[in-house]
Amino acid sequence: MKRDFDEISDDEWVNHSFKPSRVLKSTPSSPPPIESFAFGTKTQQLLASGSPSSSSDDCADLEDDDVEQNNDRPVSLGNRARRFIIDDDDDEQPADDLELELEDEEELELELEDDDVIGKALQKCAKIAAELRKDLYGSTAVCCDRYAEVDSSTVRIVTQDDVDAACMVEVPDFQPVLKPYQLVGVNFLLLLYRRNIGGAILADEMGLGKTIQAITYLMLLKHLNDDPGPHLIVCPASVLENWERELKRWCPSFSVLQYHGTARSAYSKELSSHAKHGLPPPFNVILACYSLFERHSVQQKDDRKLLKRWRWSCVLMDEAHALKDKNSYRWKNLMSVARNANQRLLLTGTPLQNDLHELWSLLEFMLPDLFATGDVDLKRLLNTEDGDLIGRMKSIMGPFILRRLKSDVMKQLVPKIQQVKYVSMGKQQEDAYKEAIEEYRKFSHSHIAKCSDVNLTTVVGVLPRRQISNYFVQFRKIANHPLLVRRIYTDEDVVRFAKKLHPRGAFGFECTLDRVVEELKSYNDYSIHQLLLSYGVSDSKGILSEKHVMLSAKCQALAELLPSLQKDGHRVLVFSQWTSILDILEWTLDVIGLTYRRLDGSTQVTDRQTIVDEFNNDTSISVCLLSTRAGGQGLNLTGADTVIIHDMDFNPQIDRQAEDRCHRIGQTKPVTIYRLVTKGTVDENVYEIAKRKLTLDAAVLESGVDVEHQGDLSEMTMGEILSSLLKA
Numbered sequence: 001m002k003r004d005f006d007e008i009s010d011d012e013w014v015n016h017s018f019k020p021s022r023v024l025k026s027t028p029s030s031p032p033p034i035e036s037f038a039f040g041t042k043t044q045q046l047l048a049s050g051s052p053s054s055s056s057d058d059c060a061d062l063e064d065d066d067v068e069q070n071n072d073r074p075v076s077l078g079n080r081a082r083r084f085i086i087d088d089d090d091d092e093q094p095a096d097d098l099e100l101e102l103e104d105e106e107e108l109e110l111e112l113e114d115d116d117v118i119g120k121a122l123q124k125c126a127k128i129a130a131e132l133r134k135d136l137y138g139s140t141a142v143c144c145d146r147y148a149e150v151d152s153s154t155v156r157i158v159t160q161d162d163v164d165a166a167c168m169v170e171v172p173d174f175q176p177v178l179k180p181y182q183l184v185g186v187n188f189l190l191l192l193y194r195r196n197i198g199g200a201i202l203a204d205e206m207g208l209g210k211t212i213q214a215i216t217y218l219m220l221l222k223h224l225n226d227d228p229g230p231h232l233i234v235c236p237a238s239v240l241e242n243w244e245r246e247l248k249r250w251c252p253s254f255s256v257l258q259y260h261g262t263a264r265s266a267y268s269k270e271l272s273s274h275a276k277h278g279l280p281p282p283f284n285v286i287l288a289c290y291s292l293f294e295r296h297s298v299q300q301k302d303d304r305k306l307l308k309r310w311r312w313s314c315v316l317m318d319e320a321h322a323l324k325d326k327n328s329y330r331w332k333n334l335m336s337v338a339r340n341a342n343q344r345l346l347l348t349g350t351p352l353q354n355d356l357h358e359l360w361s362l363l364e365f366m367l368p369d370l371f372a373t374g375d376v377d378l379k380r381l382l383n384t385e386d387g388d389l390i391g392r393m394k395s396i397m398g399p400f401i402l403r404r405l406k407s408d409v410m411k412q413l414v415p416k417i418q419q420v421k422y423v424s425m426g427k428q429q430e431d432a433y434k435e436a437i438e439e440y441r442k443f444s445h446s447h448i449a450k451c452s453d454v455n456l457t458t459v460v461g462v463l464p465r466r467q468i469s470n471y472f473v474q475f476r477k478i479a480n481h482p483l484l485v486r487r488i489y490t491d492e493d494v495v496r497f498a499k500k501l502h503p504r505g506a507f508g509f510e511c512t513l514d515r516v517v518e519e520l521k522s523y524n525d526y527s528i529h530q531l532l533l534s535y536g537v538s539d540s541k542g543i544l545s546e547k548h549v550m551l552s553a554k555c556q557a558l559a560e561l562l563p564s565l566q567k568d569g570h571r572v573l574v575f576s577q578w579t580s581i582l583d584i585l586e587w588t589l590d591v592i593g594l595t596y597r598r599l600d601g602s603t604q605v606t607d608r609q610t611i612v613d614e615f616n617n618d619t620s621i622s623v624c625l626l627s628t629r630a631g632g633q634g635l636n637l638t639g640a641d642t643v644i645i646h647d648m649d650f651n652p653q654i655d656r657q658a659e660d661r662c663h664r665i666g667q668t669k670p671v672t673i674y675r676l677v678t679k680g681t682v683d684e685n686v687y688e689i690a691k692r693k694l695t696l697d698a699a700v701l702e703s704g705v706d707v708e709h710q711g712d713l714s715e716m717t718m719g720e721i722l723s724s725l726l727k728a
């Protein structure tokens with residue numbers, strides 16, 4: 001059954017006060033105005049870049065003539081660079097001041113350095129923003145708050161009536177009604193389309209309905225602009241079914257083709273010959289997965305070749321943070337297909353993953369001509385500790401990105417309660433952890449002894465990178481579960497097991513006994529246990545017992561927490577980054593006696609939506625185990641009201657995505673998030689790092705966070721953490 005979504009009503013839009021960059025005022029009869037970073041509608045205030053208290057001009061607010069001048073003569077983008085208004089404060093700058101500031105600025109204009117890619121992008125964005133504003137508010141209106149005042153000959157604002165006419169849904173119990181902020185989103189996309197701007201990012205917080213806004217937008221392109229596509233939608237495998245379902249629900253007249261799995265080879269011949277004969281595509285939308293762009297198999301190359309045959313109207317990337325690395329195969333292969341599209345539309349609730357450099361990859365994908373950087377070393381350029389740079393990045397993204405937070409648009413947003421649950425290791429786990437640290441110390445000290453000029457603080461610089469990462473992963477594993485290393489089964493046990501497993505062909509009959517021994521020695525206790533179990537090997541030491549699964553502090557905590565949550569009527573999503581941990585958690589749940597479902601990367605794509613539906617609809621299923629990677633994005637799991645992050649990611653956005661599987665439209669209960677942290681282990685460092693990264697995210701993407709207040713963004717790297725362990 002569909003639950004109601006509690007959001008701000010039309011009437012309440014009028015009185016609702018938003019955070020600075022989100023000025024939204026409208027009369028109940030008119031739709032809410034378009035909002036994004038660049039379209040501050042009230043203030044024509046001038047701000048000096050790099051000096052928040054002084055004044056400079058706001059390119060987005062310049063009259064057209066000023067912008068032309070601006071582009072004829074390159075501006076300095078150093079301390080006195082021009083930038084858009086990000087925050088719409090209430091104080092209005094008198095018009096005279098504005099002119100004065102402009103003259104002042106012109107004296108300071110300098111040639112841009114050749115490699116000032118950021119400055120150049122900023123300049124181009126300023127022009128685009130000014131044109132968009134002109135579209136929205138006409139050429140004379142410097143200050144205009146409402147759609148009602150927009151010159152309707154330049155831009156056509158769509159309303160719910162247009163949506164009704166376009167969608168023509170035939171399902172009797174379903175009426176597609178957009179929330180007011182969703183209507184704003186659709187108008188934002190249409191505006192960029194009509195302006196022939198080849199890209200946009202819809203970055204609303206997760207669960208606010210980006211899918212629905214994008215689908216309605218495509219529908220309106222057909223209905224109002226006579227553009228039936230073809231469109232290509234690329235998404236993670238887990239949400240393929242969901243996209244098809246929503247497309248059918250919201251625009252049943254669209255013909256949709258799922259280009260994935262075995263079905264795609266059947267289609268590919270037919271489509272190929274269709275395209276070769278120059279026939280119009282027999283679909284409006286093709287749905288494909290990112291995996292199609294990741295490999296170099298013959299089949300995938302052919303698939304991409306086929307996709308390049310069409311001139312796409314819109315190439316839409318869901319969970320578009322997947323494009324954070326412009327050097328990846330995925331980025332390059334997808335770009336080769338999307339390059340000639342009229343528009344590249346990126347949907348992501350977490351556009352900023354780790355650093356500004358990754359954000360730039362998204363921008364470059366969106367508008368390659370505007371954001372191409374050639375050979376420039378962006379990593380060096382986009383240094384996150386440069387406060388001024390964060391302001392400039394906001395300005396650059398301004399015209400193309402629309403981001404609303406749940407707290408902005410939902411009135412009685414169900415609360416999301418965050419809890420960190422510190423757990424203490426028992427003796428066996430603690431011993432395992434200490435042993436691993438000791439071994440690492442010994443290894444490092446012997447290494448240091450060989451390099452006389454190295455002191456303890458820089459020692460990690462002399463260890464091979466792979467070694468650092470191996471040690472770190474080892475520590476994390478033990479902090480999660482001691483069965484993830486080999487400590488219970490000795491080398492002698494392993495030899496004995498190998499002799500029993502070898503004749504059973506456990507590693508293939510062609511494998512020698514020595515090879516089996518070698519292989520088994522690299523296994524952890526849990527994997528050996530599973531192998532013995534699956535081959536029915538009997539041995540004096542034998543398989544592990546239930547008490548072994550409770551050797552980890554986290555499993556013990558779950559054994560207490562989960563039954564009490566179930567008793568109180570809560571339903572839980574448990575996320576882990578490792579499938580081996582999910583295996584152990586399955587065992588834990590069997591021991592506790594709770595019913596569960598599991599979804600990870602190995603789950604058939606066709607089964608994923610079924611698992612989601614089963615969990616959401618069957619309240620007898622208490623827990624859903626998910627891998628953060630396959631289950632953390634796009635899924636709607638509002639059947640749960642509790643999330644447990646078993647092991648945190650360095651990148652907090654990954655965990656945030658996981659949390660928002662149930663904190664989204666359709667959720668009526670308060671949501672509680674538990675993060676499990678094992679005391680006295682590297683878990684604590686990971687948690688600290690994640691917290692700091694979230695500060696950068698807030699500074700770049702959310703208004704009201706001052707760069708000055710973001711705290712220390714310098715991060716402890718894996719290497720630094722290991723260095724500190726040496727000194728302990």
Ligand SMILES: Nc1ncnc2c1ncn2[C@@H]1O[C@H](COP(=O)(O)OP(=O)(O)OP(=O)(O)O)[C@@H](O)[C@H]1O
Pocket residue numbers: 177178179182204205206207208209210211212348349633634635636660664665666
């Ligand atoms: N206007 C609406 N009317 C009814 N249901 C809606 C509406 N908007 C969104 N929903 C429902 O809310 C849920 C969340 O929407 P959706 O999956 O599009 O969010 P999202 O922003 O894409 O989330 P994510 O970033 O996690 O992928 C879906 O079940 C969707 O059907």
